[in-house]
Amino acid sequence: MAFEKDGVIQIDVEELKEAIQDEESIVIDIREYEEYVEAHIPGLPLIPMSEIIDVIDDFEKDCDYVLVCRSGRRSQETSKFFKM
Numbered sequence: 001m002a003f004e005k006d007g008v009i010q011i012d013v014e015e016l017k018e019a020i021q022d023e024e025s026i027v028i029d030i031r032e033y034e035e036y037v038e039a040h041i042p043g044l045p046l047i048p049m050s051e052i053i054d055v056i057d058d059f060e061k062d063c064d065y066v067l068v069c070r071s072g073r074r075s076q077e078t079s080k081f082f083k084m
Contacts, residue, residue, distance in 0.1 A: 001015075002015055005076065006076070006080070007080075007083060008076055008079040008080065008083070010072065010076070011066065016066065016068065019066045020041065020043070020044070025064070025066055026063055026064070026065045026066065027041075027044055027065075027066040027067075027068060028044065028045055028046075028047050028065060028066070028067055028068065029041065029044040029045065029046045029047075029068045029069070030046075030047060030048060030049045030052060030067050030068065030069050030074055030075055030078050031046070031048065031049075031068075031069050031070060031074075032048045032049065032050065033046070033048060035069075035070060036048075039070070041068065044068065049069070049074045049077075049078050052078050052081060053081065056081055056082070059082070065079075065082060067079055
């Protein structure tokens with residue numbers, strides 16, 4: 001069940017599965033390359049957390065994004081960049 005933490009909505013695995021199936025959702029894997037190779041969700045684009053800052057201005061401001069990482073910590077921190 002979704003909950004808010006520091007102004008960022010956190011979703012659970014079932015909600016992530018729904019977001020991946022929803023054509024309007026923009027889901028991005030932000031793991032680093034090594035982690036992505038070891039374990040990733042097929043079909044999700046990869047933009048490593050370390051590179052997000054370089055491309056943050058390319059994202060549409062009016063869209064909602066779902067960011068995925070291994071534990072949720074990096075996606076939480078990266079989401080804060082999107083709120084600026």
